[in-house]
Amino acid sequence: MDNFKLNEALLFTADYFNKSNHNLGKPVFLHTIKIMHLAIQLGYNEIVVLSSGYQVMAK
Numbered sequence: 001m002d003n004f005k006l007n008e009a010l011l012f013t014a015d016y017f018n019k020s021n022h023n024l025g026k027p028v029f030l031h032t033i034k035i036m037h038l039a040i041q042l043g044y045n046e047i048v049v050l051s052s053g054y055q056v057m058a059k
Helices: 003-019 028-041
Strands: 046-050 053-058
Touching: none
Parallel strands: none
Antiparallel strands: 046 053
16 A cells, blocks of 8 residues: 555544544544554554644655
């Protein structure tokens, strides 16, 4: 999966997480941890969290 597709997936899941009734009131950092684990599983070793979403920096 290239960086563009992964970034799209991360932004989609972040948006879904933030809008989901199940996750209302939960700290955003919990989702950030989940995204970091996903990126590591996909072989990415560094991500940067931007105000606009997640940006994969290195693989």
